[in-house]
Amino acid sequence: TRLIQAKTIAIQRRIDNLGERYYDCAINAMEYLDGLSFIVAKQKK
Template identity: 80%
Template sequence: MLHLAFHSRFNRRVQINHPNIWSFIKLLQGEENRFHHTYVQFMADLGTRSKQAKTIAIQRRMDKLGERYCDGAINAMEYLDGLSFVVAKGKK
């Protein structure tokens, strides 16, 4: 799962299919700094930030929708509609 999270984050940060070499190097340096910072926190046993109650509630709703879809209780369109409502809730 971390592998997918890294690639997703990396693709969002690049934002284009073929960046020039200098912007790519700068991006890699930023990722190295981020990793180093996380590593130092881990080695100091500081852990990560705890999730907020709102984030936990959203994740539970998404997990429940996924379970219902896997169990066959809802079809793919209902699953996607449900996810869109969860994500869009509170956005204006």
């Protein structure tokens, strides 16, 4: 459905944003992993 697709796109954008920040050296590896963990944990609720 469109709602599920919209949620999936939002999650993908968050992950992409984290990746860009990591590869641009704006955040370190630990911050990157913490961010990914937060995204995953948020979806488990």
